[in-house]
Amino acid sequence: MITGLDHIAVAVPDLEKAIARFMADFGLHYDGSEEVESAKTATAFFPLKSTSIELVSPLRGEGPIAKYLEKKPGGLHHLCFSTDDIVADVARLKALGYQFLADAPSPGAHGCQVIFIHPKSCDGVLIELSQPGDDHH
C-alpha cells in the first residue's frame, strides 16, 4: 500500500545548472545523479526528511522530459509515492479505472521498480509509484 511520498520531480533543461542551484541557493544535500537508461532520463536527487526532490532531464537530448520541455521551460513534473507492494497497488488502481503507462513496473533510479499513471487519470497530475529494490535501506 502507499507508504509515503518518495519524491517530487522537477523537469529541468540543464541538469548541472539545476544541481548547482539546488545545492548553492537552496542548500540541499546533493545525493548524486543517475542516468536511468530504461527511462531515457537523467536524474539527480536531493533527499529531504522522509522524501526527496528529484530533478529530471532529457538523457542525451531524448526521452519523455525532452518532449515535456518542448512545451514548457521546466516545472513540477510528477509526484512519486512509495509503495510496499507495487503489484497489488497497480491491480487495485487499475480496478478503480486508473490508466497506467506500462503493463508492468520497470527499473527506476536507485534500483526501484516504478510505474506511472497517466495524468488524465489523476486531475492532470503525473503520478509515479515506486517500490524500493531488495537492497534498499
Ligand SMILES: CC[C@H](C(=O)O)C(=O)SCCNC(=O)CCNC(=O)[C@H](O)C(C)(C)COP(=O)(O)OP(=O)(O)OC[C@H]1O[C@@H](n2cnc3c(N)ncnc32)[C@H](O)[C@@H]1OP(=O)(O)O
Ligand atoms: C523512472 C526513472 C525516474 C525515477 O523516479 O526513478 C523518473 O521519474 S523518470 C521521469 C520521466 N519519465 C516519465 O515521465 C515516464 C512517464 N511519462 C510518460 O509516459 C509521458 O511523459 C506522458 C504519457 C505523461 C506524456 O507523454 P507525451 O508528452 O508524449 O504526450 P503528450 O504531450 O500528448 O501529453 C499528453 C497529455 O499529458 C500532459 N502531460 C504530459 N506530461 C505531463 C506531466 N508531467 N504532468 C502533467 N501533464 C502532463 C500533456 O500536457 C498532455 O495534456 P493535453 O491536455 O492532452 O495537452
Ligand SMILES: [Co+2]
Ligand atoms: Co521519478
